Structures are given as structure tokens and as C-alpha cells.
Amino acid sequence: MSKNPPPLFRNPVVRWLDERLPLFSMLRKEYIDYPTPRNVNYFWSFGAIATLMLLLMIATGLMLAMQYTPHVDMAFSSVQRIMRDVNYGWLLRTIHMNGASMFFFAVYIHLYRGMYYGSYKKPRELLWILGVLIFLLMMATAFTGYVLPWGQMSYWAATVITNLFSAIPWIGEDIVQFLWGGFSVDNPTLNRFFVLHFLLPFVIVAVVVLHVAALHVPGSNNPDGIEVKSKRDTLPFHPYITSKDSLALIVFGIGYAVIVFYAPNYLNHPDNAIPANPLSTPEHIVPEWYFLPFYAILRAIPNKLLGVIALFGGVAILFFLPFLDRSKVRSCRYRPLYRWFLWLFVVDAVFLGWLGSKPAEEPYILWARLATAYYFGFFLVITPVLGIVERPRPLPVSISEPVLKTASRPRAS
Amino acid sequence: MMKRKPLFLYSLLCSLLWACVLAPSLSLAAEQATVAKQPWSFRGIFGSFDKASLRRGYEVYDQVCASCHSLRFLHYRDLETLGYSRAQIAALAARLEVEDGPNDEGEMFSRAALPSDRFVAPFANDEAARTANLGALPPDLSLIVAQLAGKGGADFIYALLTGYSEPPESFELTPGLSYNKVFKGNAIAMPAPLFEDMIAYSDGEKASVERMARDVAQFLAWASDPSLEQRKRIGLRVVIFLTLFFVVAFLYKRRVWARVR
Numbered sequence: 001m002s003k004n005p006p007p008l009f010r011n012p013v014v015r016w017l018d019e020r021l022p023l024f025s026m027l028r029k030e031y032i033d034y035p036t037p038r039n040v041n042y043f044w045s046f047g048a049i050a051t052l053m054l055l056l057m058i059a060t061g062l063m064l065a066m067q068y069t070p071h072v073d074m075a076f077s078s079v080q081r082i083m084r085d086v087n088y089g090w091l092l093r094t095i096h097m098n099g100a101s102m103f104f105f106a107v108y109i110h111l112y113r114g115m116y117y118g119s120y121k122k123p124r125e126l127l128w129i130l131g132v133l134i135f136l137l138m139m140a141t142a143f144t145g146y147v148l149p150w151g152q153m154s155y156w157a158a159t160v161i162t163n164l165f166s167a168i169p170w171i172g173e174d175i176v177q178f179l180w181g182g183f184s185v186d187n188p189t190l191n192r193f194f195v196l197h198f199l200l201p202f203v204i205v206a207v208v209v210l211h212v213a214a215l216h217v218p219g220s221n222n223p224d225g226i227e228v229k230s231k232r233d234t235l236p237f238h239p240y241i242t243s244k245d246s247l248a249l250i251v252f253g254i255g256y257a258v259i260v261f262y263a264p265n266y267l268n269h270p271d272n273a274i275p276a277n278p279l280s281t282p283e284h285i286v287p288e289w290y291f292l293p294f295y296a297i298l299r300a301i302p303n304k305l306l307g308v309i310a311l312f313g314g315v316a317i318l319f320f321l322p323f324l325d326r327s328k329v330r331s332c333r334y335r336p337l338y339r340w341f342l343w344l345f346v347v348d349a350v351f352l353g354w355l356g357s358k359p360a361e362e363p364y365i366l367w368a369r370l371a372t373a374y375y376f377g378f379f380l381v382i383t384p385v386l387g388i389v390e391r392p393r394p395l396p397v398s399i400s401e402p403v404l405k406t407a408s409r410p411r412a413s
Numbered sequence: 414m415m416k417r418k419p420l421f422l423y424s425l426l427c428s429l430l431w432a433c434v435l436a437p438s439l440s441l442a443a444e445q446a447t448v449a450k451q452p453w454s455f456r457g458i459f460g461s462f463d464k465a466s467l468r469r470g471y472e473v474y475d476q477v478c479a480s481c482h483s484l485r486f487l488h489y490r491d492l493e494t495l496g497y498s499r500a501q502i503a504a505l506a507a508r509l510e511v512e513d514g515p516n517d518e519g520e521m522f523s524r525a526a527l528p529s530d531r532f533v534a535p536f537a538n539d540e541a542a543r544t545a546n547l548g549a550l551p552p553d554l555s556l557i558v559a560q561l562a563g564k565g566g567a568d569f570i571y572a573l574l575t576g577y578s579e580p581p582e583s584f585e586l587t588p589g590l591s592y593n594k595v596f597k598g599n600a601i602a603m604p605a606p607l608f609e610d611m612i613a614y615s616d617g618e619k620a621s622v623e624r625m626a627r628d629v630a631q632f633l634a635w636a637s638d639p640s641l642e643q644r645k646r647i648g649l650r651v652v653i654f655l656t657l658f659f660v661v662a663f664l665y666k667r668r669v670w671a672r673v674r
Contacts (some may be wrong), residue, residue: 246665365551
């Protein structure tokens with residue numbers, strides 16, 4: 001920051017502030033001048049979309065928290081009060097509730113973009129790891145939040161998920177009781193889940209700040225996965241990327257609005273409209289759609305402990321992706337083999353999700369086992385092996401070369 | 414941009430397919446007879462409740478359902494949405510008694526219900542409700558349409574209320590239960606509740622079983638989702654605004670990027 005000549009701010013108040021605390025210079029450097037590869041496509045907008053989703057979730061969540069009561073006897077009716085009596089409470093809640101789905105949707109695309117264009121590779125390994133950490137924190141936040149309305153699915157999801165820890169040998173039962181704050185999912189559980197659900201989003205904000213800081217050191221990756229070579233390869237963040245991101249954001253917003261206003265309960269399980277009842281177990285306990293692939297992995301493995309390890313391993317393995325992939329070429333555009341295995345991975349993940357929504361019976365169990373095998377095989381076998389044996393296509397000389405195609409200059413490929 | 418980057422489109426389609434088609438299909442439980450879709454006025458983008466039908470539906474609830482089913486998330490004041498005046502609502506509420514207190518002497522006392530009170534439940538608690546109903550618990554109806562969303566919501570209520578008949582010869586009906594073609598297992602604890610002309614609608618409409626079933630199903634749909642009309646109204650404005658905003662943002666983006674292409 002100090003290397004740059006101090007930017008001129010005409011406003012004397014801004015200048016006075018900036019000379020003492022260079023907030024304006026920093027924002028200018030990171031969000032206006034920030035040189036972005038000129039060939040980034042709309043996949044790159046999902047980082048901005050996810051950031052805004054986080055802020056929207058915090059804003060709506062704060063207002064909901066002001067009306068919500070974290071007590072087993074009152075939680076369900078306090079949510080009904082928000083839906084029926086609080087001014088625009090139904091709007092806040094439907095935005096928040098469906099916002100979780102939209103947030104995960106954006107983050108899954110963001111994550112997949114990182115995989116397809118090799119954004120996790122050197123020098124962006126830590127950036128990727130911080131991103132996976134955000135994903136993990138999001139999962140914890142979404143889970144604790146899902147428990148709060150204290151409907152049937154809330155209660156039974158809390159029971160099933162906390163019980164996973166009982167698979168840990170020797171100390172499992174003690175850990176579960178510690179998580180519950182008692183001998184079953186009860187008032188202390190709900191109360192602490194509310195506290196955690198309130199706290200974790202701010203932890204996410206902190207990690208997002210680190211994530212963005214780590215991004216702005218090497219700069220953004222791009223669809224060609226090659227380094228920025230000259231100023232000709234980049235464009236300032238504003239107005240080029242901001243105008244592009246705005247467009248993506250509005251399209252995303254339209255889809256979001258259609259769900260919020262016309263199908264607010266479409267992604268919701270109808271059983272969650274029934275107040276929690278510890279004496280009656282729902283026929284099928286299913287998590288929200290964004291957890292279904294991991295749920296399928298859990299159920300695919302007959303041993304409880306191994307199932308739980310696979311469940312957490314399914315997320316944890318993402319942390320190691322930068323070190324499992326030995327290929328020097330980042331973008332799948334130039335990886336003719338890996339590209340297809342990655343697409344198959346997406347199909348596999350969606351298939352796992354579908355299986356997660358099905359009852360745990362044949363033939364779904366067998367399919368889930370095959371799909372789980374591919375899920376882990378992709379990371380542990382296909383990725384490292386292809387990194388060595390695959391022959392990538394020749395890379396372009398620079399980013400601006402394929403973009404500013406000139407007739408006189410022959411293409412590298 | 415879509416033409417040049419089919420990748421983006423594919424993955425978007427993949428995820429959308431997942432979010433919209435595959436994920437919710439899990440909530441579709443097995444049904445008995447098929448539940449026919451009814452032409453509800455509250456369906457669709459511009460849909461709104463039929464106020465006259467809602468008022469008749471309230472009369473059905475009040476005179477038939479309310480003897481067993483509570484509606485505990487509704488207040489009498491909510492009836493204003495149905496077109497009742499405040500005086501009418503006060504009179505409707507005053508027919509029922511609620512326990513209040515303690516008073517200055519520490520005694521609980523009964524008083525007439527006020528518009529600010531919740532709908533008075535027919536039984537003091539679930540145990541009393543079970544005892545009065547041969548062990549079966551009549552569910553609270555505040556969210557019944559939302560709870561049955563996977564089975565058809567208001568359509569299911571209508572199909573259930575009109576789905577009573579004598580059991581077929583081969584069907585062995587447990588004593589105390591009634592045969593219903595849409596209920597799971599075809600045996601339901603609730604006896605057929607509606608009979609031709611059992612109530613007199615205050616607007617003079619003929620109280621056929623179908624009419625009453627349709628009115629009360631709509632009333633319960635409203636009870637489950639009272640913000641439906643406001644939601645759709647705001648939603649339309651939001652989508653129109655965002656679409657116009659998209660056009661402006663698109664023109665801006667094209668102009669900005671024209672400098673570098």
C-alpha cells in the first residue's frame with residue numbers, strides 16, 4: 001500500500017481521514033484499481049454474489065433474531081409470530097430461509113469454478129484453503145440455523161447430526177452429551193444453537209476478509225489459467241468487473257425473487273411446518289438439498305464410524321486438492337482429459353444428492369456406494385494420476401493474445 | 414456471452430435442475446387415490462383469495478371443524494382480512510370464553526374472548542382432545558395446508574373432505590375409523606364431517622358438501638399463508654423492477670466494455 005503514490009481525494013474531509021487512516025486508499029486500491037484479468041467470465045461473478053448473500057443473511061438474520069425466542073416451548077410460535085404479526089416478518093424470514101439455499105448455490109458454483117479453472121494451484125493454495133474453511137463454517141451455520149424454527153425436521157436433523165459424534169470410539173457419547181448440554185436434544189441444545197448461529201456468520205465475515213486479502217496478493221485467476229504478463233492483460237476492477245458483476249447479480253436476484261415471492265416453501269420440507277415432537281419420528285429424515293450429497297456418502301457406508309469419517313472426509317478432502325493435483329496447467333480448457341473427469345464429478349455430486357433424498361434401501365445404497373467411490377476416487381486417484389500422465393494442450397502466450405485476436409499474429413495452438 | 418461460454422450455461426442448468434426438480438421431489442409421499450387439482454383463485458402469479466369463499470370457509474370452520482380442531486396461531490383480529498368489520502369480529506369473539514387472570518384476589522376467572530385473543534381451542538390440552546376422540550388427536554389446523562404441501566395442500570383437504578364413502582366389500586375397516594379414499598391406509602379417525610345443508614351460509618349460498626369443502630380448504634390455505642396476497646403483489650413489483658434494472662445495467666456494461674473490445 002505504501003508503495004503507491006497517495007491517490008488524490010478532492011474532498012478535504014476524505015483527505016484528512018485518509019492521511020491518518022488510509023481506508024479510502026485501501027478501498028480504492030482493492031475495489032477500484034484492482035487489476036483483474038480481462039478475460040474473466042461470468043463464473044467469476046459468484047464470489048461477489050456470495051459476499052452479498054452473506055451480508056444479506058446477516059442483515060435479515062439480525063432482524064429475525066430480534067423477534068425470535070430460543071426456547072423449546074416458544075421457538076415455533078415465535079417464528080409463526082414473525083410470519084403473521086411482525087411487520088414484513090414473512091418477507092424477512094422467506095428472504096433469510098431461501099437465502100441459505102441461494103448462498104449455497106452461489107458457493108457451489110464458485111467452488112466448481114475454482115476447480116475447473118485450477119484457481120487452487122500455486123500461488124493460490126491458501127486462498128483455496130480459506131475458501132473451504134468458509135464452506136465448512138457455512139455448513140455449521142446453516143445446520144444450526146435450520147434447527148431454530150423447531151419444527152419436526154429441525155428437531156430430527158439436530159438429533160441425527162449430533163448423534164454422528166457418538167460414533168467416535170470411547171468418548172463419543174460424552175461428546176454428544178456435551179453438544180446437547182443434556183441427555184437429549186432439548187432446550188440447552190436449542191439455546192446454544194441459536195448462540196452459535198448468531199456467532200458463526202461473523203466468523204465467516206472474518207475469514208472472507210482473509211480470503212479476499214489472500215486473493216488480492218496474487219490477483220484473480222482467469223479462464224486460461226495463465227499468469228498476467230503485462231498491463232494489457234488486465235482491466236481495473238471498476239468499472240469493468242463491477243458492471244459485469246452487477247449484471248450477474250441482477251439475474252441471480254431475479255431468480256432469488258421468484259423463489260422468495262412465488263415459491264417460498266418450495267425448497268422447504270413440509271414436515272418442518274409441524275412443531276417438533278420428540279415422540280414422533282418422521283418417516284424420512286432428510287437434510288436440506290445442499291447437504292444431500294454428503295448425507296448420501298454417510299449412508300453409503302455400512303459402518304457408522306467409517307460413514308461419519310467419509311462424511312467429514314468428503315468436505316475435508318477439498319482442503320488437500322491443491323496438493324493432490326500435480327498438473328502445472330491450471331485451466332481445464334487446456335486439460336483435455338481432466339475436464340471430462342471433472343464434469344463426471346459434477347454429475348456424480350448431483351447424483352449423490354439425488355440419492356441422499358431417497359430412502360436408505362436398495363438399489364439406492366448400491367448406487368450411493370458406487371457414486372461415493374467415484375467421489376473419493378476422483379480426488380485420491382484420478383486427480384494425482386492425470387496430473388502426471390495427461391498431455392495438456394499448448395497454452396496461449398498471454399491473456400491479451402487470444403482476446404485481442406489480430407490477424408497478423410498466429411495462435412499458439 | 415452465453416454463446417461463447419456454454420460451460421456456464423451447463424453448470425447453471427445442472428444446479429438449477431438440482432435445486433428445483435430433484436431436491437423437492439423427495440417430499441412427495443405416496444398417496445392413495447390421486448388428489449385432483451382444483452381451480453383455486455389463489456394460484457398463479459396474480460392469484461388472490463376469494464373473500465366470499467374465505468368467509469364461508471370460516472363459517473364452516475366455526476360451526477363444524479372447531480368442535481374438535483384448534484386454530485391456535487390465528488387471532489380473531491385476523492378475520493379483518495376476510496372483510497369482517499371490527500364490531501362483527503368483537504361479536505364473533507365474544508361468543509367464546511377464555512380463562513384469564515389471576516385477578517387482584519389471585520383467582521383465575523373467565524371472560525368473553527376479545528379480538529386480540531387467539532382462536533379459542535376446543536380442548537384444554539392434547540390429552541383432553543385424545544380422550545374425547547377415541548385416542549386420536551385432531552391436529553391443529555393453523556398450518557395444515559403447509560404441512561400437507563407434499564400431498565397437494567388445499568387440494569388434499571378438498572379431496573379428503575369429499576373422499577368419504579362406504580368401504581369396498583374387500584376392505585376391512587377397523588371399528589371406530591372411517592373409509593376415505595385419499596387418506597393413507599384408507600382408514601381415518603375423523604368421521605365424515607360434512608353433510609348436505611348442515612349449516613346455513615349467511616350469504617345464502619347452498620351448503621353442498623363440495624361447496625363447504627372448497628370454502629374451508631381455501632380458508633385453511635389462507636390460515637396457513639396469510640401473507641400470500643401481499644407477497645405476490647410485492648413480488649411482481651420486485652421482478653419488474655429488477656428486469657428494468659437489468660436492462661439499464663446491461664446497456665451500461667456494454668458501453669463500458671465497448672472501450673476494450
